[in-house]
Amino acid sequence: MRAPLGTTGLILNEPLLWERGRPGRRGASLPAADVPPSPMDPELCGDGPDFPDLSEVDLVRHFTRLSTWNYGVDTGFYPLGSCTMKYNPKTHERQAALKGFAAAHPLLPAPLCQGALQLIWELERDLAAITGMDAVSLQPAAGAHGELTGMLVIHAHHQHQGHQRSKIIIPDTAHGTNPASAALCGYRPVAVASGPEGVLEPSAIAAVMDEETAGIMVTNPNTLGLFETHIREIAAIVHDKGGLVYADGANLNAVMGIVDMGAIGVDVIHLNLHKTFATPHGGGGPGSGPICVRRRLEPYLPVPRVAKAGERFHLEADRPLSIGRMGAFHGHFGVMVKAYSYIRSMGADGLRRASELAVLNANYVKERLKKDFHLAYDRPCMHECVFSDADQAPFKVTTLDMAKRLMDYGFHPPTIYFPLVVHGAIMIEPTETESKADLDCFVAAMQAIAEEARTEPETVHSAPHRTKVRRLDEVLAARKPCLIG
């Protein structure tokens, strides 16, 4: 029997940055001035920003202490559903920090940045191979930015067809970003409920699809962790009316090397390099959200595009049908270096194996926990499974309570209250990088909490007990916002 994971320990308090400073300290070294001073017109000058003055030691102590108040994938199990918090390999950081990548200026003449252009060109082709699509743009900076780019491509396609459309079908299992991205293109979302099996029914799509509808945004596998079994039929219905199929690829981690997105009727799919391709999430980004499209949509992709002539790479900006530019330069190149490193380290077999083990881990957790927690859809799942607090409701213990209690046991909570179609949802995505022993430890913690819910619900209600701070007053934060110090 292993010692329990969660425990108490010495945590140091740390004041706000400016409570540490003393005017006149300096935490960075400046090069000597080797040119004469040149006065600036005093009319234009201000006093300079009022930053605190700290020594390097102040700086290091401050942020080191702050870091210890955080929980990362390197700390432990992070079963956030739909977020794919897998291990982020250390070699990725080495590669992205290489001077030839990190110090490269984005506007270097093409002959001087062949290495960077080649990496983009090859990564585009790797992602096309993995998804089964034809062309890729790495410009989008994150998943929602990829969605927006994809929606703009669909918008441009309909414009070019000579008839703009006004609506887009979005199932009730969609990510919140889907309707917001579609709205930026002027499309009105048409909600469709999933069927009793937790997947979309072709008849429900046929009932709303018409020639004023631009297409459908579908997440596959969906946010219930289920493969949309009727996807080909649904795609045919949408295509018959001239619409396009947009796939949210946030859940690609379940099907690498197993499903060919092009073959199942997807026209545009975005990927999250910071999920499936093991680049770190950074406490909220930067991510990278490339989009992959079928051949006929390639002309609409953002400019510039990396092209190859003979053995040389260059940038092409003159593409009249393009939606335009999505970011200042080439996208999050530093993140691309890491995803490229991941794909080259894993290879075809490794990626397929990653998906297989991600699905194995999710099904294992589902089987182990279904006696203690209500399972919304009791059928084989893909990379994630969705429980609810229905079994704990009689003891007045909620999903939120149990999520907070998990922290005391040393785990990051799962995604909670999403998808919206499951009341009190607990959405668990273990990913492939967790061992059976770690999953067993998590299962034991969940079972212990289920037991506590029955026998000592107050302990669960008032959790967490062992964290640096306890439950925070979010109502106060929103009612009397204090956003700067």
Add this chain to the structure above:
Amino acid sequence: MRYLPHTPEEIQEMLGVVGVESLDQLFLSIPPSCRRQSDLNLPEALSEWALDERMDRLAARTAVAPEVKVFLGAGSYDHFIPAAVDALAGRSEFLTAYTPYQPEISQGTLQAIYEYQTLACHLMGTEVATASHYDGATALAEALLMAIRKTDRRRVAVSRLIHPHYRQVVATYLHPAGYEIVELPYRSDGTTDLSAVAGEGDLAAVALQSPNFFGCIEDLAAGAATAHGVGAMLVAGFTEALAYGLLKSPASQGAEIVAGEGQSLGLARSFGGPGLGMLGTRQVHMRSLPGRLVGKTVDQEGRQGFVLTLATREQHIRRERATSNICTNNSHCALRAVMYMAALGKTGFRELAVLNHDKAAYLKQALAAAGHRIPFSRATFNEFVVDFGASFEPVYRRLQEAGIVAGLPLARYYPELEGGYLLCATETASRQDLDRLVKEVSR
């Protein structure tokens, strides 16, 4: 594979619990017609050491200092980054954490972003700042959409001296909803000609960038007066955040919304990304801001703590009526920025800004003394335009081969500026580098 911990015995045991016989059987819910028929066509997997070799080779095919002297700015700037910033930002508790939706175990990220928001406000002169956007270009586009929502008007005036790529991003964002963009021309001194604004009715915003794409410092106060005269908001952009170590902050001159790029604040250029989109405004417009915000609160025992707040503006709550679709932002870049700003401090940041101005001024004067025309008379920060003449291109290419990138040719963005080059000099350029550049372009 070293990232996959499962042994064959464990896989068998787990399959047993699930009740299937093979890994393949886990995928039975996927109809055969949806399954791939062949293996993925990808290059062979590499060992850690083989990967190092491959990446070293690729990285070596990009020109960087000290082998190559790159006098390029134009939205991406070469500044020294203290080792402490790399070491602290590299701590995996920061790097491998998710968005801080669970505040009890995310206080490190949350307090750091609160501190970033505070220092970003000091820099921009605003009363609130968001937790980050993707880059300066998307921050500007979001700022204009915000002005459109606030004023309920459908047209914006955008200076031709805003970074051309930023203007392209704005056009991409505003096009599908049918918002109209009016372009403001520039005057002979290298600043925006505001006279056209008066004749434009119904503008939601006037957008200026300062220092602008020519490196010239705009008169933001005049811009604000002009914008307000037609009932529009002034949106002030920037690509070089360090300039505000020296210059009056944009909000102090009347800009309602400030949107710019924070790459200079401790971020590697990294071929253009990730950068840091900075966006701030006044307290009264707080609830119209796009993107995430961190706020201070207390826990149930009365201790200070931080949470993501005002989420009712955001996509996961308000869905299609959200102020933006942004979800994942560039939080780790904001973390680097606050570390960098704190490392320099008020004193160091000012000194560094002065040094940047002095280096570029030295280069500008030396080029003028060598007989090159400086077409725009307006004051500049760390970049400026020089007219090398229409026949300079072969020299530019020769220098490129000799390891000097002599600025950015402007004719591709401004056809009327044939022979115009945008040059940048920061603290990383030594006087010797600058003298060599002057000598080489003057031969």
